[in-house]
Amino acid sequence: MASNASLEQDQNHCSAINNSMPLIQGKLPTLTLSGKIRVIVTFFLFLLSTAFNASFLLKLQKWTQKKERGRKLSRMKILLKHLTLANLLETLIVMPLDGMWNVTVQWYAGELLCKVLSYLKLFSMYAPAFMMVVISLDRSLAITRPLAVQNNSKLEQSMIGLAWILSVVLAGPQLYIFRMIYLADSSGQAEVFSQCVTHCSFLQWWHQAFYNLFTFSCLFIFPLLIMLICNGKIIFTLTRVLHQDPRKLQMNQSKNNIPRARLRTLKMTVAFAMSFIVCWTPYYVLGIWYWFDPEMLNRVSEPVNHFFFLFAFLNPCFDPLIYGYFSL
Helix, strand or coil, rough: CHHHHHHHHHHHHHHHHHHEEEHHHHHHCCCCCHHHHHHHHHHHHHHHHHHHHHHHHHHHHHHHCCCHHCCCCHHHHHHHHHHHHHHHHHHHHHHHHHHHHHHHHHHHHHHHHHHHHHHHHHHHHHHHCCCCHCCCCCCCCHCCCCHHHHHHHHHHHHHHHHHHHHHHHHEEEEEHHHHEEEECCCCCEEEEEEEEEEECCCCCHHHHHHHHHHHHHHHHHHHHHHHHHHHHHHHHHHHHHHHHCHHHHHCCCCCCCCCCCHHHHHHHHHHCCCCCCCCHHHHHHHHHHHHHHCCCHHHHHHHHHHHHHHHHHHHHHHHHHHHHCCCC
């Protein structure tokens, strides 16, 4: 009986919100000074990431058209092309959306765009994470099973295709769970605040908890574990090779028959993974902390929150720089 009463109370609460729930004006969120700084930094990183990734993508496209030295584009360059495209999507969707939403504070774009942009935001976050998994798996297989990788050209295409498909499919629930709510002033007559949220989209609290845990796992935990395992193998192999006979590396070959060019791409893969881990870990740690303890917003200063959330936006900026460094 208690659970039925609670459910009825929740339904009445959701119904009240959908019909413009009264709200005290003094409690409306506003754009603070630290919020303004976050917006400025977000759009600066947006311009930086767009310039870096767009120029790198154009360079890769030229290599694709010209067929570098008359040969097919290397496996790594194909993987980098898709990673750069995923980073560019994340840059063009997530950063402007975050910046504009922080400026307006509330949502003015209506329910359709609320659903569509929420879907595109999660899709563009899945894609780079899954592409990093594909790159780590491919480079790890290039060491552990080089002949199998060379003889199976469809393996790379299959992994890339699966990464894009999973990104499209796993972001799908966003179209259902996000919706508009409208809050009214204390008189209940005039609507003063509208927001795009997931409030009341789940019948039970554990439904939302499960969805949040699933999304967090797919975005960060599973990619992190795969990257740690794959890059652990890569680092172990690199360490063993570099300590065997450094003179043979100068002749573009090692005792394990790993060409020097491949050693460079392996180091680059490890750098990509480290960039992903360093940039995104604070973002997800704060998200999980807030998930279990919403009061953390009152204990952690707003500037600190903004700083760690902005830190994640550095990842798409770093990837082209990492490639440029290892291509020198």
